[in-house]
Amino acid sequence: MINRFKSVFVAASVLAGAVLPLQSAHAEYNLTLCGASPGGLWSLLGAGVDAAVKASYPGSTVTYQTSGGGFANVVQIDQKKCDLAIIHDAEVKAARSGQPPFSGPVDSMRSVAVMYTWAPMQLLISKSYAEEHGINTMEDIAAKKVPINILLNKKGNVVSDIGASMLTAVGASPEQIEEWGGSVTYAASKEQGELMRDRRADAILNSLFVNHSSIRELANAIDLKLVPVTKATADKVAGEWNINNFTIKGGTYPWAPDDTLTITVSAQLFVREDADPTMVKDVTTALIDNADKVSGVHKAMKALDAKLMATASAAPYHTAAEEVYKAKGLR
Structure with a gap:
């Protein structure tokens, strides 16, 4: 699996005859993000997402994977060839309605965050x-x-x-x-x-x-x-x-x-509808809590904040992402 999720657990201990429950110390993720050409804006966004996830989950890595861009990323995410993908809103709308270059509707993408609208x-x-x-x-x-x-x-x-x-x-x-x-x-x-x-x-x-x-x-x-x-x-x-x-x-x-x-x-970050809910929840939380890591990749990104991330409309939010935004009062 591309998405490899590891949890580091505190070993069970016996203290005064009582068994302490297992507790998660932190999660580490090894994820791939489909973008576009190397060295472009989307590669910078990939670096920002990587930095945001690392800040919340030390030891994690989000690897930027070059591709043909948005239309190609619809196929990549649909075929589970990457965990995350940046796709233009217009491309997702075309995919979901089965417009060219798609031969029929492709509706496996679910939103995680808006990246920019400008x-x-x-x-x-x-x-x-x-x-x-x-x-x-x-x-x-x-x-x-x-x-x-x-x-x-x-x-x-x-x-x-x-x-x-x-x-x-x-x-x-x-x-x-x-x-x-x-x-x-x-x-x-x-x-x-x-x-x-x-x-x-x-x-x-x-x-x-x-x-x-x-x-x-x-x-x-x-x-x-x-x-x-x-x-x-x-x-x-x-x-x-x-x-x-x-x-x-x-x-x-x-x-x-x-x-x-x-x-x-505009461009948005997507996962598959059946993506691991815990991973989606953690990535969404990391992006919200560390929005400055993404907005800081380029001065043109300075307007990006958690409020904007919560405004996607090209496709429904992943249920785990939706829960995070609602819990933080953003949707």
Whole structure:
């Protein structure tokens, strides 16, 4: 079994003719957590979960396991190939309803904690390209049939599908962009930055933390323009994926002085419905009691607290996790 649970018990003693009951000194866990690519945000979250569990249960280990990301993690957790998994809310909703890429409903995931709700889709266009073609909103790409070379996240990641939905909603589907002489390339976040710096792409449309280091690094290499969508587009795509609108405040980037409307995804920590209740209870308690261990992995995570962890809606909470939140007055 991947989940190996060990309890260290105080040996039974006889004192004054009485037998003392066995008592648990502490638990140690050896768990695997399915994330995404190494070195990315989810690997940092994995380190935070590991630190939180270690703080409550010394000697424990939560090992970060790289994978293809959220859709792949639905399968991994369903097939018991990891104990914990980080998955986007939109991916879980797609799995539970049997939408593509799933051939039928997959409903084995149960929530443990919300990790974040603030990873907005950001359309970053080379400033010179945006000025040349008069692009001030995403809708301008379609209105002017711009032959743009745009980068989406790699296929199999829901933010790639959401990006394609955004483009389609404004009338610039990947197929239409290709008809106009442009291209849509699917690449991991790190590769996207390299392609933009090498002038092999004109734009990135990806889910990233606001002011993420990769954006700052890219902005140091080339001039960028942060491009919004209209409210009608944001509402349409958010409704399609059952996610939320998001406004990037003006001045967050020195080169983006105006508020920028877009949409956002959230990520949550999941277990299987039949996961060991004691393990789920202990991990949930560890996350609540040591929320700072997770929020401290990146400055963009500072808003994470126990109250936010208790707000999951993509799938029901595991019964053991639900009990912990209720006992602490969080649900």
